[in-house]
Amino acid sequence: MVNRRLKLLWGYLVPHWRLLVAGIVALLIVNALGVYIPLLIRDSIDDLQTAFSFDKVWRYVILILLLSSFMWVIRMLSRIWIFGIGRQVEFDIKQRIFQHLLTLEPSYFATHSSGDLINRATSDVDNIRRLVGFAVLSIINTIFAYVLTLPAMFAIHIPLSLLAIGVYPVMLIAVQLFSDRLRTQQLEVQEELSNISELIQEDMSGMALIKIYAQEENERRAFQFLNQRLLKANLGLARTRTLLFPIIESLSYISLLILLAFGARIITQGVITIGDFVALIILVERLVFPTALLGFTITSYQRGEVSIDRVESIFQVDPKIKDYPNSISLPVQQVKGEVTARNLFYTYPGTTTPALNNINFTIYPGETVAIVGPIGCGKSTLANTIPRLLDIQEGQLFLDGHDITKIRLGDLRAAIAYVPQDSFLFSTTIRNNIRYGDPLEEQPEVEYVAKQAQIHPEILNFPQQYDTLVGERGITLSGGQRQRTSLARALLVDAPVLILDDALSSVDNQTATLILNNLSTEGGKTVIFISHQLSAAATADRLLVMDRGKIVQMGTHQELIQQPGLYQSLWQQHQLEEVFT
Numbered sequence: 001m002v003n004r005r006l007k008l009l010w011g012y013l014v015p016h017w018r019l020l021v022a023g024i025v026a027l028l029i030v031n032a033l034g035v036y037i038p039l040l041i042r043d044s045i046d047d048l049q050t051a052f053s054f055d056k057v058w059r060y061v062i063l064i065l066l067l068s069s070f071m072w073v074i075r076m077l078s079r080i081w082i083f084g085i086g087r088q089v090e091f092d093i094k095q096r097i098f099q100h101l102l103t104l105e106p107s108y109f110a111t112h113s114s115g116d117l118i119n120r121a122t123s124d125v126d127n128i129r130r131l132v133g134f135a136v137l138s139i140i141n142t143i144f145a146y147v148l149t150l151p152a153m154f155a156i157h158i159p160l161s162l163l164a165i166g167v168y169p170v171m172l173i174a175v176q177l178f179s180d181r182l183r184t185q186q187l188e189v190q191e192e193l194s195n196i197s198e199l200i201q202e203d204m205s206g207m208a209l210i211k212i213y214a215q216e217e218n219e220r221r222a223f224q225f226l227n228q229r230l231l232k233a234n235l236g237l238a239r240t241r242t243l244l245f246p247i248i249e250s251l252s253y254i255s256l257l258i259l260l261a262f263g264a265r266i267i268t269q270g271v272i273t274i275g276d277f278v279a280l281i282i283l284v285e286r287l288v289f290p291t292a293l294l295g296f297t298i299t300s301y302q303r304g305e306v307s308i309d310r311v312e313s314i315f316q317v318d319p320k321i322k323d324y325p326n327s328i329s330l331p332v333q334q335v336k337g338e339v340t341a342r343n344l345f346y347t348y349p350g351t352t353t354p355a356l357n358n359i360n361f362t363i364y365p366g367e368t369v370a371i372v373g374p375i376g377c378g379k380s381t382l383a384n385t386i387p388r389l390l391d392i393q394e395g396q397l398f399l400d401g402h403d404i405t406k407i408r409l410g411d412l413r414a415a416i417a418y419v420p421q422d423s424f425l426f427s428t429t430i431r432n433n434i435r436y437g438d439p440l441e442e443q444p445e446v447e448y449v450a451k452q453a454q455i456h457p458e459i460l461n462f463p464q465q466y467d468t469l470v471g472e473r474g475i476t477l478s479g480g481q482r483q484r485t486s487l488a489r490a491l492l493v494d495a496p497v498l499i500l501d502d503a504l505s506s507v508d509n510q511t512a513t514l515i516l517n518n519l520s521t522e523g524g525k526t527v528i529f530i531s532h533q534l535s536a537a538a539t540a541d542r543l544l545v546m547d548r549g550k551i552v553q554m555g556t557h558q559e560l561i562q563q564p565g566l567y568q569s570l571w572q573q574h575q576l577e578e579v580f581t
Ligand SMILES: Nc1ncnc2c1ncn2[C@@H]1O[C@H](COP(=O)(O)OP(=O)(O)OP(=O)(O)O)[C@@H](O)[C@H]1O
Pocket: 110, 348, 349, 351, 355, 374, 375, 376, 377, 378, 379, 380, 381, 382, 502
C-alpha cells in the first residue's frame, strides 16, 4: 500500500524532474553554506583572538555577508522551484480529474455527490500539492541539514553535540502531536464553515418559505447554534497554534542552556576554542527549523496519503459507456433517422424490477412519435437509452439498422439532439446557450431556431436581447422560457433524430402544439417526444403508450381512442380536465 502510494507520488513528480533536480541542488548548496558560514565565524573568532585588526574584521564581515546573501538567494530559488512542482502537480491532477469526469456517464454523477467530487478536486488535490511541495522540500532539506551539520558538530566535540541535540527528538514528537491536533481542529473549522454556508445558502433560497411559515426565529436560533460551534472550533485552533511555537522555542533554549552549561567547562579545560563554541551554538540552532518542519511533514504526509487514495479512486472508475474496439463510423449526413428497439430491457443498477421490459418498436425516418403513459412508467428511461446515456446491452437498439452500441459514440450523439426534462442552462448569454452544440454558428441561424422554438419575440424583449446573461448574475428565465431556449439549442445542431423528454411541460398547450407541428412539417426529422400533455401528443403521427416499463399500446390517436385500454382512459380523463379548467 505504502509502496503503491510512493509510486504514485513519484509518478506525479517525474514529469517535473528538471525542477526537482534544480531544487535538490539548490538545497544542497544552501545547507553546505549553512554549515560553512558558522565554521567561517569560528575561524574568524579564533583568528581575531590571536591577531586582531579592523582590516581583518571587515574582510570577514564582507565575506560572511556575501555568502549569507548568496545563500538567501539560493534558498529562495529552492523554494520557488520545489513549491513550483507542487503547483504544477496540482494543475496536472486537476486537469486529469476534469478530463476523466467528462468521460463518465450521467449515472455516475447521480450516485456521487457533487460536493464530494468538488472536495476531492480541491481540498484533496491541495493536500497532494502540499505533500509534493512542502513535504519534498522539508524531507530533502532535513536530510541535507543533518547529514552536513552533524559531522561538522562532531568534528568540534562529539559528547557536547549529542547533549545539545538530545532534546530534538522531544521537539519532533511535540510538533507531531500538535500538528495532529491542528489537523483535526482545522477539519472541524472547515466542517463548521461548510455547515454554516449550507444553512445561509438554503435560507437565502427558501426565504419566501421562511416568511410564509413565520420561521425567522427558529432559523435565527439554528444559525446562532452553528455560529457558536464555529466560534468554538476557531478558538480551539487558535489556542493550539499559540501553544505550539513557544514550546518549540523553549526546547531550543533548553538545548542552548545545555551547551552553555557544559560548553563553558570544556572551554576552560582548553578542549575547544571560543570560536568552536560559537560555531556549535549556530550549528545546533540550524537544526531547530528542519526538525520542527519534519514533524509537520509527517502529518502532511499522512494527510496527503488519504488524499492520494481519494483522488486516485476517481481515476479507477472506468467509463461504462464508451466506444467498443471495433465501433463503426456513421457520419451524420448519412443518418436517415430510423430507430428500432428489439427486446429492449433495462434495469437500473441496485434495483431488481426492469424499468424497460421487453420493448419493441420501429420509428421510421421523418416520423413524429409521442410516448405517453403514467408517471414512472419508463418514458425518460427509454429516451435516455437512445443516445446511450444509459449502459444498455448490445443487440437491443438500432439506428438505421446499426446496433447503437457499435456506433462510435461521437457519431451516435451527433445524430441525436436531446432535450432533457430538466432544461439546464449555463451561466452565459442566451446566444451562447443556444449555440452550445456549435459555438461558431452565426446570429441568423441562432435566430432561426429561436423562432422555431417560439422564443425569439421574448428574447427581443430582454435587456440585452441575445446578449442577455442567464442565471447567477443574469436574468432568471421562466420555466417555459428555459424549456424553449433548450429546445432552440437542440434544433441548432440539426440532428436527424430529435428527442424531447417532457421538454415542453411548462409551455402552454397551444404553443407546444404549434412547436410540434412546425417540427413535424419541417426538415424531415424523426421526432420522439415524451409528453403528459395529451392534446399535444395527439398531433403526433403515432403514439407509444407505456405502462410499468412495457409498451402496452401503439397506434395513431384516432386508432387508440377507439380501442378500450390505457390510452382511452387517459384521454377521457384529459378531456374531463379540459372541461373543468
Ligand atoms: N437512476 C435511477 N435509479 C434507479 N431507479 C430509477 C432511476 N431513474 C428512474 N428510476 C426508476 O425507473 C422507473 C422509470 O422512471 P422514468 O424516469 O423512466 O419514468 P417516467 O415515465 O419518465 O416518469 P415521469 O413521467 O415522472 O417523468 C421509475 O420507477 C423510477 O423510479
